[in-house]
Amino acid sequence: MLSVNESAGAKLATEAPTLEFQEIQATVLRVRPAPYFGTHVLLRIDNAQAGRDFLRRVTPHVDSAAGWWAAANAWLAIGISYAGLEALGLREDSLRSFPEAFRLGMAARAQHLGDEGVNHPKNWDLPFGKGQIHIGVSVFSDSEEKRRRTLNLAREQYDASSGVSVLAMQDFGAQPGDLNPLGYKDGIDQPTIEGSGVESPPGYGRPIKAGEFILGYPGEAGIPLPMPHPDILGRNGTYVGLRKYQSRVGAFNRFLRANANTEEERELLAAKLVGRWRSGAPLTLAPVVDDPTLGADAKRNNNFDYSDDPRGRGAPFGCHMRRMNPRDTQLSRLTDVNLHRVIRRGTTYGPPYDPNAMSEEADEVPRGAYFLFISAKAMATIEFLQQEWINDGNFIGIGDERDPIVGLQEQGATFTIPREPVRRRVHGIETFNVLRGGEYFFMPSLSALRWIGELG
Ligand code: HEM
Numbered sequence: 001m002l003s004v005n006e007s008a009g010a011k012l013a014t015e016a017p018t019l020e021f022q023e024i025q026a027t028v029l030r031v032r033p034a035p036y037f038g039t040h041v042l043l044r045i046d047n048a049q050a051g052r053d054f055l056r057r058v059t060p061h062v063d064s065a066a067g068w069w070a071a072a073n074a075w076l077a078i079g080i081s082y083a084g085l086e087a088l089g090l091r092e093d094s095l096r097s098f099p100e101a102f103r104l105g106m107a108a109r110a111q112h113l114g115d116e117g118v119n120h121p122k123n124w125d126l127p128f129g130k131g132q133i134h135i136g137v138s139v140f141s142d143s144e145e146k147r148r149r150t151l152n153l154a155r156e157q158y159d160a161s162s163g164v165s166v167l168a169m170q171d172f173g174a175q176p177g178d179l180n181p182l183g184y185k186d187g188i189d190q191p192t193i194e195g196s197g198v199e200s201p202p203g204y205g206r207p208i209k210a211g212e213f214i215l216g217y218p219g220e221a222g223i224p225l226p227m228p229h230p231d232i233l234g235r236n237g238t239y240v241g242l243r244k245y246q247s248r249v250g251a252f253n254r255f256l257r258a259n260a261n262t263e264e265e266r267e268l269l270a271a272k273l274v275g276r277w278r279s280g281a282p283l284t285l286a287p288v289v290d291d292p293t294l295g296a297d298a299k300r301n302n303n304f305d306y307s308d309d310p311r312g313r314g315a316p317f318g319c320h321m322r323r324m325n326p327r328d329t330q331l332s333r334l335t336d337v338n339l340h341r342v343i344r345r346g347t348t349y350g351p352p353y354d355p356n357a358m359s360e361e362a363d364e365v366p367r368g369a370y371f372l373f374i375s376a377k378a379m380a381t382i383e384f385l386q387q388e389w390i391n392d393g394n395f396i397g398i399g400d401e402r403d404p405i406v407g408l409q410e411q412g413a414t415f416t417i418p419r420e421p422v423r424r425r426v427h428g429i430e431t432f433n434v435l436r437g438g439e440y441f442f443m444p445s446l447s448a449l450r451w452i453g454e455l456g
Pocket of ligand 1: 180181182184185186187188189190243245247274276320321322324325342344368369371382385405406433
């Protein structure tokens with residue numbers, strides 16, 4: 001299996017990589033296999049000693065990013081929340097050196113994230129929002145059999161600790177055709193990281209300084225971002241945000257039916273909301289009809305910017321993808337788009353997308369995404385994205401319209417599709433993906449995991 005970057009035509013860089021791969025957890029750089037299989041396990045530590053015992057036992061099984069671009073089969077990743085670091089007995093000065101939003105946790109930052117109404121933490125699924133999630137263990141795999149085997153490895157370690165309890169387990173995996181809960185191919189675009197050993201394939205933008213994604217390296221401003229103390233704890237670590245979305249498939253299908261008469265029109269409308277056809281083909285390259293061959297071609301399906309689409313006639317300004325990465329779009333509120341990139345690890349759970357599910361019951365079927373995003377400033381980035389680019393439209397000159405895929409919508413919400421001679425304004429946009437949980441995790445380096453395990 002090639003990594004996305006490799007399969008997209010990336011070459012191994014001629015310059016020597018500068019990152020300490022053997023220290024960085026694999027998930028930071030290694031992309032999801034296709035198809036993928038996995039499980040998230042959320043743990044609570046009831047006793048610091050037991051928690052540290054667990055870490056000491058599990059760390060030898062946590063994979064590093066060494067050779068991350070080569071074939072990958074199954075691996076384990078570990079994240080620790082602030083409550084978890086407390087429960088593991090980290091010293092007060094270390095605890096205080098973490099950023100405030102991380103210390104408070106995602107639920108307590110609801111106001112900064114615009115997580116109100118149906119998305120408010122009071123409506124979240126357990127165990128989210130109660131400060132009890134201490135450790136997240138994730139298994140990623142390219143086969144069901146290896147997922148089970150790798151999960152068993154982790155289970156043997158936490159089952160052996162009487163002071164570590166399992167709060168929740170969630171299997172996830174690609175749906176047929178590698179689609180996400182609303183039926184789209186995703187996980188296509190990722191930022192290329194300077195020093196990671198591969199060159200940026202065409203269309204992926206310039207490489208971003210490693211310090212934006214991994215602590216201890218210079219960021220875009222030329223200096224490393226603030227790091228928790230001591231050095232061994234912070235260096236080569238990063239932060240992971242988890243947001244659990246419930247996809248309201250019935251509401252999404254009802255919206256498409258209400259606003260499009262034929263299957264072709266529905267598919268075009270679905271593409272306009274995201275900026276790509278469900279096949280993955282970008283509207284910028286395939287503006288009128290889908291091109292599934294283009295969508296499946298990793299060398300071509302991300303090779304575009306918006307210079308040929310300055311008016312949004314292909315990919316509307318308000319579509320999910322153009323909001324989340326405006327590339328070279330001229331913005332009304334100036335900002336450097338490369339400061340707001342995240343590494344994405346979307347993990348789809350529940351039954352496959354059904355284009356014919358129309359009922360309200362279909363909205364409640366547990367399916368959606370555990371959306372994981374990785375960045376050395378994940379908390380600040382998601383707060384920026386939520387406030388400026390998801391739940392507002394002024395940065396691209398479309399007033400208060402919100403992201404049609406992940407925005408929290410108010411009654412009467414609309415979506416504007418620029419076209420000649422007059423734009424089309426589509427009504428009936430709802431909150432199609434409802435937030436049902438979330439948390440911030442620190443993803444320590446392998447040395448830091450060992451260091452925490454030895455505290456005491
Ligand atoms: C269940 C919720 C979500 C769904 C169904 C969804 C769907 C998609 C799809 C279909 C794409 C296009 C394929 C690709 O380029 O990989 C995409 C791209 C993207 N999404 Fe999402 N997404 C969801 C949540 C989020 C969230 C919460 C964020 C960030 C806060 C996000 C950020 C992005 C970014 C950065 C891109 C790449 C844009 C680019 O670089 O051109 N997505 N998403």
